[in-house]
Amino acid sequence: MIELRIHGRGGQGAVLAGNILAAAMALEGRHVVAIPSFGFERRGAPVASFLRFDTREIRQFTNIYAPDCVLCIDPTVGRAVNVFEGIKDDAVWVQTTAKPLPELQFSEKIATVGLCDAVAIARDIFGRSITNTIMLGAFARTTGYVSLAALRAATEESAFRDAGLKQNLEGLARGYEETVVHHIERRVAA
Amino acid sequence: MSAVLKPKPNYIVCDGNEAAAWAVSLSQVDMVAVYPITPQSSLVEYLAKFIADGRLGAEIVDVEGEHSVLSVLQGATLAGARTYTASCGPGLAFMFEPYMRTPGMRLPMVMTIVTRDTLTPQSVWGGHQDAMSVREVGWIQIYCENLQEILDTTIMAYRIAEHHDVMLPVNVCHDGNYLSFATGRLELPEAAEVAEFLGTRDVNWHVALDPERPMAVDPLTGGAGGPGPALFVRYRKGQCQGMQNSLAVIEEVHADWARRFGRYHAPLVEAYRMDDAELALVTLGSMTGAAKDAVDAARARGQKVGLAKVKTYRPFPAKKLAEILSPVKAVAVVDRSVSFGWNCGPLFQDTLAALQASNIPAMSCIGGLAGADITIAHFAVAIEACAELARTRTPVDTLWLNEHD
Numbered sequence: 001m002i003e004l005r006i007h008g009r010g011g012q013g014a015v016l017a018g019n020i021l022a023a024a025m026a027l028e029g030r031h032v033v034a035i036p037s038f039g040f041e042r043r044g045a046p047v048a049s050f051l052r053f054d055t056r057e058i059r060q061f062t063n064i065y066a067p068d069c070v071l072c073i074d075p076t077v078g079r080a081v082n083v084f085e086g087i088k089d090d091a092v093w094v095q096t097t098a099k100p101l102p103e104l105q106f107s108e109k110i111a112t113v114g115l116c117d118a119v120a121i122a123r124d125i126f127g128r129s130i131t132n133t134i135m136l137g138a139f140a141r142t143t144g145y146v147s148l149a150a151l152r153a154a155t156e157e158s159a160f161r162d163a164g165l166k167q168n169l170e171g172l173a174r175g176y177e178e179t180v181v182h183h184i185e186r187r188v189a190a
Numbered sequence: 191m192s193a194v195l196k197p198k199p200n201y202i203v204c205d206g207n208e209a210a211a212w213a214v215s216l217s218q219v220d221m222v223a224v225y226p227i228t229p230q231s232s233l234v235e236y237l238a239k240f241i242a243d244g245r246l247g248a249e250i251v252d253v254e255g256e257h258s259v260l261s262v263l264q265g266a267t268l269a270g271a272r273t274y275t276a277s278c279g280p281g282l283a284f285m286f287e288p289y290m291r292t293p294g295m296r297l298p299m300v301m302t303i304v305t306r307d308t309l310t311p312q313s314v315w316g317g318h319q320d321a322m323s324v325r326e327v328g329w330i331q332i333y334c335e336n337l338q339e340i341l342d343t344t345i346m347a348y349r350i351a352e353h354h355d356v357m358l359p360v361n362v363c364h365d366g367n368y369l370s371f372a373t374g375r376l377e378l379p380e381a382a383e384v385a386e387f388l389g390t391r392d393v394n395w396h397v398a399l400d401p402e403r404p405m406a407v408d409p410l411t412g413g414a415g416g417p418g419p420a421l422f423v424r425y426r427k428g429q430c431q432g433m434q435n436s437l438a439v440i441e442e443v444h445a446d447w448a449r450r451f452g453r454y455h456a457p458l459v460e461a462y463r464m465d466d467a468e469l470a471l472v473t474l475g476s477m478t479g480a481a482k483d484a485v486d487a488a489r490a491r492g493q494k495v496g497l498a499k500v501k502t503y504r505p506f507p508a509k510k511l512a513e514i515l516s517p518v519k520a521v522a523v524v525d526r527s528v529s530f531g532w533n534c535g536p537l538f539q540d541t542l543a544a545l546q547a548s549n550i551p552a553m554s555c556i557g558g559l560a561g562a563d564i565t566i567a568h569f570a571v572a573i574e575a576c577a578e579l580a581r582t583r584t585p586v587d588t589l590w591l592n593e594h595d
Contacts, residue, residue: 019373023203026375034373038315038561059479061336061368062565154203 001054002145005067007083009074011043013132016158017073018049021136023154024146025053033058046080053145069143072096073135075119084109094142094179096131101182114142116179125167125174133168137175148176200378206369209337209376210276210302210362211236213344215246216384217300220271220391223251223262227281228314229366230304234276248274256285260301264288267297268399268407272348272391274299278366279306279320286324292359293328293429295408298351298393299359300344301329305475306366307527307560315561316366318475318527322536328429330360330436331504333475338376339455340364342447345379348388349443355435357396363503365476365526367561372476379451387450433505440502458507460499461514463489467496469576470515472523472541474500477557477564481524484569495573500537508544515545520580521552522572524564524591528556534588551583557591564591 004021008014018034025032032053050064069092070083077083084093084107093110096118106113116138118131125134133155140146155168202212210233214222222241224234240246251262256277263273277285282303292299307317321331332347334340340362347360364370394400397407412422441457448454462482464470473481478499488495498514500507515521525535532539538554545552555572557564568591575589 019203019205022373022375026201026203032374035368036371038367038371058374059336059482060566061365061372061476062480063563065565 001052001058002069003064003067004051004053004069004071005064005083006049006051007070007072007074007077007081008047008132009043009077010045010047012073012130014047014073015049017071017132017136018051020133020151020154020158021051021139021146023157024150027150027153028146030054031056031058033061035061035063037063046077048081067091070094071135071139073118073131092143094135094139096135096138111184112142113182113184114138114179115182116175118175121171121174121178125171134171134175137172137177138179141176141179142181148172200380201375202378203373203375204337205232205371205373206334206337206340206364207233207304207371208236209341210344210364211240212378213341214274215240216379216381217272217274217345217348217388218385219246219248219274221249221251221263221266221273223253223259223266223273223275225253225256225259225277225281227256227278229306229316229370230276230278230281230302233302233304233370237274256281257288260285260288260292263299264292264295264297265399267299268295268394268397270391270394270398270400272352272393274301276302276304278304279308282320282324283308289324289329290327291408294425296357296396296429296432297359298348298357300347300351301359301361302344303361303363304366304370305363305526311560313560316368316370316526317559317561318363318365318525319559321361321363322527322529324361325504325536328358328433329504330356330358330433330440330502332360332362332440332502333500334362334364334369335476335478335499335501337369337372337374338453340369341376341378342451342453342455345384345388346443346447350436350440352388352391352393353436353439353443354392354395356432356439358429358432358436363475368476377453383450387446437502437505437507456499456501458500458502458510459514460501462497462499464496464498464514464517466494467517468494468519469573469580470495470518470521471497471569471572471576472500472511472515472521472537473497474503474524474537475526477524477526480564480566481569484566484573487566488570488573493573493577495576503537503540506540506544508540511541512544512548515541515550516548518550520576520583521545521550522555522576522579522589523552524555524557524569524572526556526558526564528559551579551585553579553586554588555591556588559592562592562595568592
């Protein structure tokens with residue numbers, strides 16, 4: 001079982017991203033459960049959503065405390081919450097940022113990093129920083145856990161509140177294409 | 191060219207609230223009355239959308255509050271309609287007067303409780319306190335463990351409620367937040383097969399608002415003289431008998447569901463890894479999945495532990511639970527609500543009553559209040575406490591699982 005935690009801010013679609021990803025993984029025949037964390041969500045406040053996937057039935061309906069992977073769809077939410085909290089060894093981190101890897105601080109447990117300037121892409125496509133589908137493309141590119149084709153199919157079946165399907169499909173593709181993946185050598189022996 | 195394998199058309203990916211709405215749609219209800227309340231709101235929004243899209247040919251009544259919701263549906267049921275609503279927490283509290291009256295009138299409604307902890311302290315999150323607060327009102331109460339069980343059980347609830355040996359309203363309970371908003375893949379039965387499974391609706395053969403057969407609905411009975419006392423007892427005993435009859439009907443309906451749709455859900459109590467168990471957890475609702483994983487982990491460590499999941503909570507399947515728990519040395523009951531009268535969990539009290547003829551020691555654990563999580567680690571603590579109870583056989587205080595979170 002792989003456990004993913006998605007971090008974002010209210011209004012960016014972190015919960016919808018979890019649901020689209022769940023639908024895409026279900027299309028590919030995986031067992032998957034996505035659960036949003038809950039609080040008094042409001043635009044701009046840090047939010048999280050959780051997703052488990054496996055080749056066998058998932059029985060737990062609980063939050064995720066020790067993720068294998070963190071997907072961060074906002075460039076600054078890491079200042080408000082510790083996005084690496086509880087992360088497992090050799091974890092994957094997918095982050096939206098305009099900065100190159102050497103300028104970023106991250107947990108020593110991270111083995112793979114996927115970086116994507118989703119805010120710039122979102123401004124280009126949507127005219128504002130709605131990054132969720134773009135970062136799903138980045139997630140697919142970095143992890144290979146889901147295909148771009150399945151994400152496209154799941155996105156086509158989603159109802160978007162305030163942006164068109166065509167733009168989101170473009171975001172997905174550009175997120176996939178414009179992500180840079182880094183493999184980190186373990187800096188500290190356990 | 192596309193690498194995407196289209197799923198079979200009978201799979202959908204949705205959350206628990208939408209799963210309930212799909213079930214209502216497949217059950218071809220005639221009338222829905224709704225008032226939104228967290229965490230139920232999206233459920234009634236899905237219903238409104240299904241009706242607007244023409245998928246569900248029901249009338250929807252947007253009323254000014256939950257008291258009117260159930261009053262509207264009482265009238266509709268008396269006129270012969272299959273009806274549905276959903277509520278929780280403060281909404282359920284505001285609904286209480288017609289809610290209390292529904293089982294006595296033997297109206298076979300189905301209503302989802304998207305369970306929520308009660309005010310106050312102020313909270314909008316899940317917990318069983320709302321449903322537990324109405325456990326003695328006379329509605330059948332069935333709790334769901336996962337998304338598929340929500341869909342399947344909500345459909346089955348109509349056949350249970352409308353069975354002529356039962357004729358009682360059913361609450362299908364699914365956990366606020368952890369099930370209402372969890373998204374996963376579930377199988378969608380064919381509409382025609384569901385229609386065949388449910389059969390012809392016949393909901394007002396016994397009591398009706400019908401100009402062709404005028405009758406006084408719910409006339410005054412009781413008191414200390416004349417025919418009143420005996421008549422009142424007859425009604426009450428009939429209601430109690432309907433509840434008891436439902437135990438067999440619930441089993442029969444689940445068995446028929448499994449035959450037709452290939453999915454069997456334990457109707458009253460599910461026994462999980464109980465064969466040679468020395469310790470047992472008793473659970474209710476969506477906590478059960480993590481509890482099963484905790485049982486597997488404890489088994490891997492060599493502890494002989496099993497689990498009994500109560501699905502049908504009212505009427506309480508005392509005989510079935512006692513039978514499943516009979517071989518163990520100690521029991522830990524995990525509640526997602528409290529009994530203020532007894533300083534423990536309500537399911538714990540019921541379990542004690544079911545075990546009264548045995549000398550198995552039991553303890554109460556309370557977790558998951560107001561949206562708190564009950565994780566595998568919490569269940570490991572409960573299992574340890576249960577093992578200690580088996581050794582000492584000394585009564586212990588209620589264990590509050592999230593007290594130090």
